[in-house]
Amino acid sequence: MSISVRRDGTSGTRHTVHVRNHAFAVDASPVGGGADAGPSPHDLYDAALASCKALTVLLYAQRKNMPVEDIEVRIERDDSQERQGVYRLKASLHVTGALDEAQRAELLRVAAKCPVHRLMVDVKTEIETGWA
Structure with a gap:
């Protein structure tokens, strides 16, 4: 699978991300020199974790016939020590439905074992950057 990101115009910092048949804008925050015309790359990283946790919980609950009605995952970011090598994310789950404590x-x-969570903390990622 290939994902592409291309500058959206000739000025500003907005880019368009293309994933399969989906396209959406990304931009830097005003603090980062952008116009906030879309989520930042850090936002997408954090959103990947929240999305994975939500989908993992839903699919697991469906497979186990658990009465889940709604799922919300919130991510709180603490990037104050990112330059020192620590990037903290706190995930909070809110699940509604007639669940007992054991199911919850x-x-x-x-949720703590979703694939993106494991990818972020357990897998060594190797990245090669070159010219097209």
Whole structure:
């Protein structure tokens, strides 16, 4: 699979991301020199984690016939020590439905093992950058 990002115009910092048949804008924040015309790359990184946790919980609950109604995952970012090598994310889950405490604990355990969470903390990522 290939993802492309291309500058959106000749001025500013807005770019368009293309993933399969989907396209959306990304931009730097005003603090970062952009116009905030879309989420920043850090926002997308954090959103990938939240999205993965939400989908993982939903799919697991469906497979186990758990009565999940709604799912919300919030990510709080602390990037104050990023330059020192520490990037902290706190995920908070809100799940509605007639779940007992054992089911809630099981869903929390499953959310902590979503593929993106594991990718962020357990996998060594190798990146090669070159000219097209």
